[in-house]
Amino acid sequence: MTLRILKGHIVQTPSFGALDIAENAFLVTENGKTVGIFNALPDRFGDGEIVDCGDRLIMPSFADTHFHAPQYPMLGMGMDLPLLDWLNTYTFKTEYEFKDKDFAREVYKRLAAELIANGTTRVCVFSSLHREATIVLFEEFEKAGLTGYAGKVNMDRNSGELLTETTEESEKETLRWLDEVSDFRRIKPVLTPRFTPTCSDRLMAFLGRLAKERDLPVQSHLSENTSEIAWVRELHPDCSQYWESYAKFGLFNDKTMMAHCVYSDERERKALKDNGVWVSHCPDSNVNLISGTAPVRRMIDDGVKVTLGSDIAGGAQLEMYRVVTAAIRASKIKRIETDWNDAFLTVAEAFWLGTAAAAPFFGAKGGFAAGEPLHAIVVDDASLPPPARRLSVIERFERLPYLMTKDNIVAVYSDGKKVK
């Protein structure tokens, strides 16, 4: 039994709108799992190892619920193109390079280190369609201390000459990949039909059956861009809305993470809610690819389970604290667009989106809940602009998403272990 006790200012947003602060308090963990937060340390923990964080902030680490690992090499590129042109001009060519396992290892090692350095410890990530490079992704992410889900991409149509697998190959490689990753402990497989335009009906039906048989999660894209939506309408004239092209194959339930949902109207939002589907809101990407402004606050108010994604490389920042500010800005633009009808996200609400909101998708409780493996960052803000007076902990917390960099993150705990 190992007792480790972090002492400092503990700041968390365990539920939407809540901001819990315990100054100079003790976060007690036993074998990497949170026991509780105490203002004074109870005697029974007296022989634990105390990690004194001084005047620093101890906060939950981030969850990035949607991004594309093989797009990391093209970060910040192709930003003058809308989605479908961007996919055909840059993205598919970049992902094609992951046929090379050694290149994949170099990129994924570096990406994993960057994620941890920036305080992301939970991920739901797309690989490319390459089985071997996907195994490398599992290896490097798990080695770095990341946890969550990663998926070999399935795409058997409309993805150019370079990056097409036949339906048979896609099915066979998926089954083989699932066999090969069965021993990973922290990174688990998620079925990943890229999006409806790149997946035949037969492939979708196969993945839907597989998800059901093996109780696997699913990730994909939904209602990101108007041209994409029009295309899906042509491909599936039987579906009155985009989500139905997933639902009809059993790919739309409470283990499904759908990225974007920029154009999800009331009916589609109801379908998301009624089916328990998770949404990964990707505000940086939605602006970069000129997709639109997602009704993020409306989705939350409607009871949809919303989380946050960097969507690199549609998003150009893997720093989730920056994606938190992008979500705030998107919500404020939506407020302007709706004649001040829709509410905007406060800092605490957006921080919740980037942390605790996603915890249940990963089978956990949000924040520093008792019994949960510790996912935390320790932030030293001493290098930030010095105000004339001493700031409150709330004020210090509120400027972090706007100002902090990875240099301010002095320690990261993932699944109970110190990984930075």
Ligand code: GUN
């Ligand atoms: N839709 C299908 N593929 C992609 C992708 O790689 N990025 C984004 N943002 N949307 C997609």
Ligand code: FE
């Ligand atoms: Fe994406």
